[in-house]
Amino acid sequence: MKATKSSIKLRAGILTVSDRSSQGLREDTSGPELEQILRSRGFQTEWTAVVPDEEKSIQEMLVTWADQYQADLILTTGGTGLSPRDVTPEATSAICHRLVPGMAEAMRAESLKKTPHAMISRAVAGVRGRTLIINLPGSPRGARENLEVVLPALEHAISKLQGDPSECATP
């Protein structure tokens, strides 16, 4: 995958949602790992941030990156589960204009082959304007394994989202 649109690299943001990492109590290794994977696939990772598990902080960052910076893709990592403070799916759904359930379904289905804990993730995928937003679990392994599921569809999804009029049916 080249991750380009008309030879311009797709621009991505990675938002780590973690109380501990936002307070400097645990190194954020999931965000940098996602950044490295995206770069190896040809994306330009332009924005990274670490925020606590607070709906307002998550929403503000997603809206800024989508509306002001016109990111093509935003990945979040963390806060998708059942802990009392896990609110990433709620924050994401609240600011998305449309959801893309198939991406979240595919991530969970494929992840269930690796761990039964995959069913605990409430991750959502959706679009705001021209930006595709995808929640990933918090652990480096969970984040990486889930991203690998959607990677093959990302370029096509973003291209369609941004108005590519070409027909995509194969005979």
Ligand SMILES: Nc1nc2c(c(=O)[nH]1)N[C@H]1C(S)=C(S)[C@@H](COP(=O)(O)OP(=O)(O)OC[C@H]3O[C@@H](n4cnc5c(N)ncnc54)[C@H](O)[C@@H]3O)O[C@H]1N2
């Ligand atoms: N394909 C997979 N899918 C899932 C896995 C997996 O291993 N492979 N894990 C499952 C588990 S377990 C859970 S629970 C759910 C939901 O996960 P969350 O999004 O709620 O994850 P958190 O509670 O935020 O974090 C879990 C755990 O991971 C470590 N952590 C979190 N953030 C960071 C960070 N930025 N850098 C380093 N390590 C981090 C930490 O030990 C947390 O306690 O997802 C399933 N899906």
Ligand SMILES: O=P(O)(O)OP(=O)(O)O
């Ligand atoms: O500090 P966080 O938000 O990463 O929480 P946890 O490690 O309990 O998932």
